[in-house]
Amino acid sequence: MVTGRKELLLEGLNCASCASKIEEQIKALAGVTEVSVNFATKKLSLETERVEELEQVIQEVRNIIRKLEPDVTVSEKKVDFTQKKAFLLMGLDCANCAAKIESQVQNISGVKSAMVNFPAKKLLVEVSSGSNNADILSHIQERIKRIEPDVEVRPAGEEKKVLAREEEKHGEKMETIRLAVGALLFAVAIVFTFSFTTEAVLYGISYLLVGGEVLLKSVRNISRGQVFDENFLMSIATLGAFAIRQFPEAVAVMLFYQVGELFQDYAVNRSRKSIASLMDIRPDFANLKVGNETKQVSPESVNIGDIIVVKPGEKVPLDGKVVEGTSMVDTSAMTGESVPREAVPGGDVLAGFINKSGVLSIEVTKKFAESTVSKILDLVENAAGKKAPTENFITKFARYYTPVVVFGALGIALLPPLFIPGATFSQWIYRALVVLVISCPCALVISIPLGFFGGIGGASRNGVLVKGGNYLEALNNVKIAVFDKTGTLTKGVFKVTSLVPAGDFSKDKLLEYASFAEVHSNHPIAKSIIEAYGQKVATEKIETYEEISGHGIKVKVGGEEILAGNIKLMKKEGVEYSQEQIVGTVVHLAVNKKYAGYIVISDEIKEDSPRAMQQLKELGVRKLVMLTGDNQAVGQAVGKSLGLDEVRAELLPDHKVEQVEKLNREKGPKERLMFVGDGINDAPVLARADIGVAMGGLGSDAAIEAADVVLMTDEPSKLATAIKIARRTRGIVWQNIIMAMLVKGIFLVLGAFGVATMWEAVFADVGVALIAILNAMRVMRFNPAEPLVAR
Incomplete structure (x- = not known):
């Protein structure tokens, strides 16, 4: 079946319920096979069998939108489909080189964006659909070979990963053998006495076996204009030691550097595997039902509408609806919840x-x-591309730090012998070489991205999706938390609790009129009225339908005009209404401008909400504010029971943005405002806040797209979990920064004054890097029950 596809932009679409109505009516068009309206991005995607009549279909769509939303401007968007491709970078062990690769790949024709995830050894590339994949892969390999000749580029995939791991293990084995032989020759040269020439040859062969790879990389990098890196520093330091006849120390430094690098790679790989295991939720296969049999296929090959069978102990491979069978399902990998849920037919x-x-x-x-x-997997993998300010600072710092130290070492080598009586060049050159060994910024460049990557992985395991290290770091500074009410602090499950007719109207008639008004709305209040009515609504009787934003609905049924909405609607239409103070959401009704009565609908506060507000206060959040479109009495009642600082009620959607703007002016320059909503109706406010958090994002595409942080369950207490993970991550990152700076600073001073030797210098470089990496791994072992830490 051949289908045509179009994407339209709906400028001015500000009503979420209207978006669903547009989608519903377009679905009913002849020949339309698929349609989706994304309210958050204001995009309409359409697929139709009527390829020959595509322009006519678009015109029919325009007519529907014009009828439902006259103020919405419809424009066609040329769909430039892009493909996301992932590549494994086998042998990538240099964080500095990762940034260079990212920059070079982005300049390739046909590549729209590129991001290197160093902790995961992955290159994520977005290419235009018309691009030649083979050419792009060839260009990527060529650019990477220029920067890192030993890195092998492979398309990422399950079947490749096993081979990749085997090759990595083989590479580590060969590296170990080479270092072992070099170490043996080094030991022979130290233990036994030989002539100067024999000793020099033994040390030389040992040095080449141990450090030949480093020398080669250094020469290659210099030829490409990349001078100041760890290979250059180690080459200059050890060759300088040879030049002043410090053979044992020259070989020892290179040997311990390489052994340290081997341990460092092992530690980084361990942390990668630990992070990967946190997100081990990708299904391996699907049992596709074909007739009376089932066959095992890849999840990618299953289509919408197919029936799959999931046996006990297996992962559910695709999103779907249960049509047969009941079971308990473990959702912990997705939501962090330990209690299983029940799956029943229709669920x-x-x-x-x-x-x-x-x-x-x-x-x-x-x-x-x-x-x-x-x-989720795509989100977590791509999160490493949005770097936290601390990461950006360290990247810039490393760029200037190494050249400064190199020129400082040159000064140490040349100036004292010229100006200090009795100072010799060999003595001060040795000290300069020690400084060079110490100066390598590996500990910072590797451990800090690893810390944020681990923090994001640990958060996802606890049911919190954070879209980048920048948002994870921003969570540390939240001082104002703003909440939507319905579905965020309350359950959003409305029930009709009271029917109060006026004059000659009966309760049944009041409910019937309300059902005509609310039948086309997807709002929880409307659904509760339809549910209370309990009968099929005769929609064919509805002659006209008009939704008045922020007020309610006006419909005409059988010649009668029905108004259903809030007090503002009654005032606007000149209807005299009941003035009673009622706690609850009230829908007032009028028929032909005559007041018919009101319906009271109540919503329950989530059991988790009071605890969440208390935890946020304990974590140092200064102000808790609730914004709601509900009436003042309901808003104040909810606010009082939760201990909120402020409640701002009876707000239209655009008023919520205004209130967030006002609250933004109350915070300090380093403080952050967090807005928590449902991710659909609150998309404009989520976008305006420093950190937009979508509640209950499980399965909601709009929530995942609109927010910076997505809580996968409906529990507000996950906010405290997110902040605690952010603080733990920041604490570990700053531990690494302070430790590395302090140790290197001390040893730089000791090296310059001749106290520290090459041996201590190796610890200050490789040892500190190893400790920092192991420390960064701790962020993944987060326990939500650990004590709260206020700031």
Whole structure:
């Protein structure tokens, strides 16, 4: 079946319920096979079988939108489909080189964006659909070979990973053998007495075996204009030691440097595997039902509408709806919740859930590329590309730090012998070489990105998706937390609790009129009224339908005009209404401008909300504010029970943005404002806040797209978890920065005054890097029950 696809931009679309109505009506068009309206991005994606009549279909779509939302401007967007490709960078062990690779790959024609995830050894590239993949891969390999000749580029994939691990192990084995032989020759030269020439040859062969690779890299880098890196520093320091006939120390420094690098690689690889295991939620296969049989296929090959079977102990491979069977499913990998959920016929299940007991037959509702698990994995992998300010600072610092130290070492080698009586060149050159060994910034350049990467991975394991290190670091400085009410602090499950008719109207008639007004709305209040009505609404009787933003709905049914909404609607239409103070959400009704009564709808506060507010206060959040479109009485009642500092009620969607603007002016320059909402209706406010947090984002594409942080469950207490993880990450990152700076500073001074030798210099470089990497791994072992730390 041939289909045509179009993407339209809906400028001025500010009503989430209207977006769903537009989607619903377009779906009903003849020949339309798929349609989705993304309110957060104001985009409409359309697929139709009527390829020959595509322009006519677009015109029909425009007519529907014009009828429902006259103020929305529809424009066509040329769909420039892009493909995301991931490559494994085998042998990439240099964080500085990772940044150079990223910069070079971005300049390749056809590449829209490139990001190197150093901790995961991955290159993520976005290419235009018309680009030749083979050419792009060839260009990528060519650029990377120029920067890092020993790095091998491979398309990332499950079948490649095993081979990649085997080759990596083989490489480590050969490296170990080479170092062992070099160490043996070094030991022979030290233990036994030989002539000067024989001794020099033994030390020379040992040095070349141990450090030949470093020398080669240094020469290659210099030829490409990349002078100031660790290879250059080690080469100059050890060759200088040879020049002043310090053979044992020259070989020892290179040997211990290489052994340290080997341990360092091992530690980094361990941390990579630990982080990967945190997100081990990618399903390996799907049991596709074909007739009366099932066959094992890859999740990518399953289509929407197919039936898959998930047996006990297996992962749910794709998002879908249970059509047969009941079971308990473990959602901990996705949400951080330890208590299993029940899966029943008609209920939704998501890829990444683990089936614990019964056999489930599931109808697939999303392709694997669009599934929640795929989005989460992509989000966590790409998060490393959004660097925290601390990471950016260290990258810039390392760029200037190394050249400064190199020229400082040159000064130490040349100036004292010229100006200090009795000072010799050999003595001060040795001290300068010690300084060079110490100066390598590896400990900072590797451990800090690793710390943020681990923090993001640890947060995802606890049901908190953070879109980048910048947002993780910003969570440390949250001083004002602003909340939407419905669905965020309250359950968002509305129930009709009271029907109060006026005049000659009965309760049944009041409910019937309300159901006509609310039948086309997806708002929880509307759904509760339809549920209370309990009958099929005769929608064919509705003659006209108008939604008045921030007020309510006006419909015409059988010649009668029905108004349903808040007090503002009654005032606007000149209807005299009941003035009683009622706690709860109230829908007032009028028929032909005559007041018909009101319906009271109540919403419950989440059990978790009071604890969440208390925890945020304990963590040092200065001000808790709730913004709601509900009436003042309801807002104040909820605010009082939760201990909020401020409640601002009866707000239209654009008023919420204004209130956030006002609150923004109350915070200090380094303080951050966090807004927590549902990620759909609150998209403009989420975008305006310093940190936008979407609640209950599990399965919600709009929430994942609109927010900076997504809480995968409906628990507000996850906010405290997110802040605690952010503070733990920052604490460990700054421990590494202070430790590395302090140790290097002390040894630089000791080296310059001749107290520290090459042996101590090796510890100040490789030893500190190793300790920093092991320390960075601690961020993944976060326990949500650990004590709160206020600032």
